[in-house]
Amino acid sequence: MAYKLGVDYLRLWKPYVFPSPITVFKTMLDLIADSTLGIAVLASAKRIVIGYAISILIGAIVGFAIVRFKTLDENLSPLILGLQTLPSICWLPFAILWYGLNESAIIFVIAIGSAFAVSIAIESGIKNVNPLYLRAAKTMGAGGLKVYWNVIIPASLPTVVSGLKQGWSFAWRALMAGEMLFATKGLGQVLMVGRDLADISQVVAVMIVIVVLGVTVDKLIFGRIEVNIRRRWGLDRA
Amino acid sequence: MLSLLIEKVSKSFNSKQNSVQTLDNINLEFNKGEFICVLGPSGCGKSTLLNIIAGLEDATEGRVILNGHEVKGAGPDRVVMFQESALFPWLKVIDNVEFGMKMAGVPKDERHEKALKYLKMVHLSRFQNSYIHELSGGMKQRVALARALTLDSEILLMDEPFAALDSQTKGILQAELQQIWLETQKTIIFITHSVEEAVLLADRVIVMAANPGKVKKEFKIQLARPREPENVDLAYLAAGIMKELKEEVEKVAKAEFDNDWTVKKDSLLSDTDSNMGIGL
Numbered sequence: 369m370a371y372k373l374g375v376d377y378l379r380l381w382k383p384y385v386f387p388s389p390i391t392v393f394k395t396m397l398d399l400i401a402d403s404t405l406g407i408a409v410l411a412s413a414k415r416i417v418i419g420y421a422i423s424i425l426i427g428a429i430v431g432f433a434i435v436r437f438k439t440l441d442e443n444l445s446p447l448i449l450g451l452q453t454l455p456s457i458c459w460l461p462f463a464i465l466w467y468g469l470n471e472s473a474i475i476f477v478i479a480i481g482s483a484f485a486v487s488i489a490i491e492s493g494i495k496n497v498n499p500l501y502l503r504a505a506k507t508m509g510a511g512g513l514k515v516y517w518n519v520i521i522p523a524s525l526p527t528v529v530s531g532l533k534q535g536w537s538f539a540w541r542a543l544m545a546g547e548m549l550f551a552t553k554g555l556g557q558v559l560m561v562g563r564d565l566a567d568i569s570q571v572v573a574v575m576i577v578i579v580v581l582g583v584t585v586d587k588l589i590f591g592r593i594e595v596n597i598r599r600r601w602g603l604d605r606a
Numbered sequence: 607m608l609s610l611l612i613e614k615v616s617k618s619f620n621s622k623q624n625s626v627q628t629l630d631n632i633n634l635e636f637n638k639g640e641f642i643c644v645l646g647p648s649g650c651g652k653s654t655l656l657n658i659i660a661g662l663e664d665a666t667e668g669r670v671i672l673n674g675h676e677v678k679g680a681g682p683d684r685v686v687m688f689q690e691s692a693l694f695p696w697l698k699v700i701d702n703v704e705f706g707m708k709m710a711g712v713p714k715d716e717r718h719e720k721a722l723k724y725l726k727m728v729h730l731s732r733f734q735n736s737y738i739h740e741l742s743g744g745m746k747q748r749v750a751l752a753r754a755l756t757l758d759s760e761i762l763l764m765d766e767p768f769a770a771l772d773s774q775t776k777g778i779l780q781a782e783l784q785q786i787w788l789e790t791q792k793t794i795i796f797i798t799h800s801v802e803e804a805v806l807l808a809d810r811v812i813v814m815a816a817n818p819g820k821v822k823k824e825f826k827i828q829l830a831r832p833r834e835p836e837n838v839d840l841a842y843l844a845a846g847i848m849k850e851l852k853e854e855v856e857k858v859a860k861a862e863f864d865n866d867w868t869v870k871k872d873s874l875l876s877d878t879d880s881n882m883g884i885g886l
Contacts, residue, residue: 503680602739
């Protein structure tokens, strides 16, 4: 509708700037048919899974360390907060110098892009655990790792999951930025090819794929976990 | 038989500006199987005393001796029941009740069976698969009581467990606690600010003074059980204890409010039948 109005009747935009939904659909079918899209999605998925896994690992270690050691907390927390505001793409020159123009550089950017969000979420999740739960656990004889495993982790899960979700979106952005700059395959690269060939319908097609993938992952993984937590804690009744 | 001994326990909180003495030289003895209520105005340090017994806080001076051993840190031999139930919202009722036994490494079948037994004792076996938010306040405290009982501790510490409940629910739970105490023969140390609750439940009521917290007076309640709240003897005993408590409540209020706040004599917590028409 908006397309019809804008392009065909009012002639606000030129067709090569704003593709019609039909051309986008056709392009998408073409991309699927010659398996460009399939390969790109797989390549991107592989990178983000590895990068995200690394970021969770780093985030968890940093997060737990901050909670455990007060000196680390005082010295590292402002730094981490600052680093989190730094867009992950700013790490790219650094990554290229370290790893060269290859997979590792992209994965590094993904990992560093979301690790801080994850560690901040874990830190605040643990710090905000109701002290009453800890007292109760203590009087029931829980100590050391048992408290972490049975009380602190489940009690901080609601905060941690929203942090993981945020980390996921950061990772996804970092991936696209990295791929658009120098990848040889992947969604970002397909998008960039579209730009280079002035094929605006390919650009839009890839954008749609990115959005759909993002929403799907959100709904299937994080959405389910969140719904489950809300149901248990009784947060969805308000 | 002596079970718990509190020896010269003092506690002060130090901040940069001043230091506040919360507990001052508390000496108490608790016998095995005794039901003791610690009664006092808010701010007299009764919860602090309980936390020290539980091992959740350290005393500045003095020590707590349980069966001949000094208490260090919290442990399942002195389970605490809190005012807010402190149940874990991510676990089902049955898993909450099993929690303490799980920490102690009791095998799964055994702890499930035992958890069910105690859930039955508090009449909530129907709700074993519910989540905590689905329960009412009274039901939560029942679950918390079941959870505390599963640990077979000799001593049960209760920090105003019924204070947040409505009076009907409170009445039912008080009756059941008496019953459970008679069945299990535990030593119960019960913190409360309600005189009626104290005389209804306790063998011995310990009235605490405030600023600093001290033991003011002890009352033995030698009445048959199970007791009914309507019992006239209870009202008589309560009146006597109330008189002791009144002084402390006024003292705390004076310390908390502005200097211009004064209280009309006997206007606070007055029991009308004992003032003999003094206000006429």
